[in-house]
Amino acid sequence: MEQRVSLITIGVEDIEAAAGFYEKLGWSRVDSPDGVIAFDLIGQTLGLYPLSALADEMGVDVATLGRGALTLSHNCRTKEEVAALLDAAKAAGAEILKPAADVFWGGHHGYFRAPDGTIWEVAFNPFSALGPKGEFRWNGY
Amino acid sequence: MEQRVSLITIGVEDIEAAAGFYEKLGWSRVDSPDGVIAFDLIGQTLGLYPLSALADEMGVDVATLGRGALTLSHNCRTKEEVAALLDAAKAAGAEILKPAADVFWGGHHGYFRAPDGTIWEVAFNPFSALGPKGEFRWNGY
Numbered sequence: 254m255e256q257r258v259s260l261i262t263i264g265v266e267d268i269e270a271a272a273g274f275y276e277k278l279g280w281s282r283v284d285s286p287d288g289v290i291a292f293d294l295i296g297q298t299l300g301l302y303p304l305s306a307l308a309d310e311m312g313v314d315v316a317t318l319g320r321g322a323l324t325l326s327h328n329c330r331t332k333e334e335v336a337a338l339l340d341a342a343k344a345a346g347a348e349i350l351k352p353a354a355d356v357f358w359g360g361h362h363g364y365f366r367a368p369d370g371t372i373w374e375v376a377f378n379p380f381s382a383l384g385p386k387g388e389f390r391w392n393g394y
Numbered sequence: 395m396e397q398r399v400s401l402i403t404i405g406v407e408d409i410e411a412a413a414g415f416y417e418k419l420g421w422s423r424v425d426s427p428d429g430v431i432a433f434d435l436i437g438q439t440l441g442l443y444p445l446s447a448l449a450d451e452m453g454v455d456v457a458t459l460g461r462g463a464l465t466l467s468h469n470c471r472t473k474e475e476v477a478a479l480l481d482a483a484k485a486a487g488a489e490i491l492k493p494a495a496d497v498f499w500g501g502h503h504g505y506f507r508a509p510d511g512t513i514w515e516v517a518f519n520p521f522s523a524l525g526p527k528g529e530f531r532w533n534g535y
């Protein structure tokens with residue numbers, strides 16, 4: 254198994270409502286069939302899909318599917334961007350779980366919960382500069 | 395907010411046990427401080443972190459954090475690789491939720507649940523060829 258994630262799929266109640274949040278933050282969807290909404294990321298895609306259909310495809314009981322133990326992080330280029338992005342997320346409908354603050358490992362971050370239930374970290378990591386397209390690698394790119 | 399995910403963090407009970415599964419599938423960890431294990435992906439990193447510590451950082455009750463509504467997909471270059479990777483995942487300790495099968499949208503896929511609880515899709519999409527490093531884009535790369 255090569256070290257890559259091709260798609261991140263978020264199973265949601267209402268794909269249009271969920272997409273609206275990311276679009277308010279400036280994201281643009283790509284063409285897709287009815288019933289799925291896709292946003293291209295760097296070398297991968299984030300998809301929004303009805304949770305019940307996802308459970309059916311996987312063959313599991315939808316009631317067993319939860320959120321939050323798997324989180325997504327969006328790293329910023331500067332410390333100041335963290336609070337600004339959390340503000341923008343709140344304005345777009347997110348719940349702020351943790352305001353921007355310094356972290357024990359030397360970075361700066363905060364957390365919001367998107368309307369779709371996904372918990373996002375917004376972070377600045379002074380030890381890992383982002384690449385020209387925003388690429389992140391653990392020990393620098 | 396730019397369209398990218400810098401880190402995927404999976405909150406788990408035992409980070410070494412969780413990492414062992416991905417290492418059995420051929421992944422290699424990068425250097426990291428004690429208490430976190432990191433695997434570099436394409437332009438992003440997948441991290442394993444204690445679930446209780448993640449809940450503390452986010453300021454939420456750990457009992458509210460669930461799994462499965464957000465899934466990760468690993469796309470293969472050929473249809474035949476799907477069943478082979480599902481077999482390898484089973485041998486490494488995963489539970490097969492759905493064996494390799496053709497899908498209504500014209501692809502071929504299956505699902506496994508990793509020992510850490512994350513649900514992974516293994517897929518072949520004949521409409522989206524992967525890039526030279528395995529990069530995926532919704533409408534081709």
